[in-house]
Amino acid sequence: MSRISVRGFAVASATAVTTVGAVVGVASGNVQPSGDNLEATAADATLLADIPVGQQAQIQVSSLTQQADAQAAAADAAAQKSAEEAARIQAAKTAKAKKEAAEEKAEREAEAKAERASRDSVRDASSFSAKSSYSVSEVQAIARQMIPGDQFQCFSNIVDHESSWNYQAQNASSGAYGLVQALPGSKMSSAGDDWQTNPATQIKWGLNYMNDRYGSPCGAWSFWQANNWY
Template identity: 55%
Template sequence: MQLSHARRNSLITGIATLVVSGAATAALAIPQPAHNTEAVAPVAAVVADGKPAADQAQAGTAAAAAQQATQATQEAQAAQAKSEADATAQAQAQAAAQAQAEAQAEAEAKAQADAKAQADAAASRSQQRQDLSSYSGTPQQIAAQIVPAGQLQCFSNIVFRESSWNPLAVNASSGAYGLVQALPGSKMASAGADWRTNPVTQIKWGLNYMNTRYGSPCSAWSFWQAHHWY
């Protein structure tokens, strides 16, 4: 069946009206976004700088705890350093006190030793004076009182040939002095301060010299016989 031109246009217009009406109804059925800013406020409050607020709070707490831990560590290190410094200072003070005590003890010991040495020297001088005063007679008689009997003749042989028993004898060429012709004569000061005039001092020094250098007056006499000096 063929529709007339007017009928066909009327159908097309009706279909178009139905399409437009359906589209409008569909548009009304789609939920529209709310324009109230208060509705999105909670979301904005939860997110800041791209991180949730809870994460930021946790990060802040961790930072504060780290700072407190660092401060506690620094305080502990400072306390330990002070304790070590105090211990070092105390040890140094103790060492200094000990050193001072040892130095004082050494000084006291030295003073005691010096005092003893002086006392011994004084006693020795007193004994020497006493010994000197205990001998009497001629130089030969004094020698007989000092030199052992087995060595007396050898000792006498040397003294006779050196000084003829003269305690003031001086060798004109060498300057040797006294009974035993000590060279220099001042050597005899080790036996006594009166070595220049006292035959006792000279004989004691000469006997000690012969014993020390040759072993005995007889050994010294043997050397003298071979060399004409001793």
């Protein structure tokens, strides 16, 4: 066992094969080993022969165990590398998701800020000087300054259908009056005594009505689309 442990099972096995080949070659007359080779071959053959059969089997099992250990270590290394790569990919996905969430939040906050600024910039009807008459473009300009920016188009859609922006429009059959066709028109007196002649007063009343009844001009427009009235 001591000598085989120095040379190793693989060397002993290979030497055994070499020795057998050498002996056969000499016997057949095909090979003429030199003196040194013949001595080494004989010595290696003696070395292998010195090891009991049971110990030879143990050495072979030990070699196979070492191979299995090496393969297991390689598999562990590959698994660790795979896990590290998966962790890296997941970290990248998480970072991307956080970035997108932050961008969406910033966008919502910017929209909310713009909406607040729009509402803060809204003018009251009393801030407009009264005139004897108003053109359609003048009435629309007043409405743009009184209606929040995100609600103006909905308000405009309703006024387009109700009065075509004629602040003196009157329905002969129902008595509805003004830009938003209040019924009766006298309802608009709650916004100002000049409700018949001042479009700003009519816009103020109409906006309050839409907010109170439908939540907003856009809510009123959605109802109008479904029912052709509001």
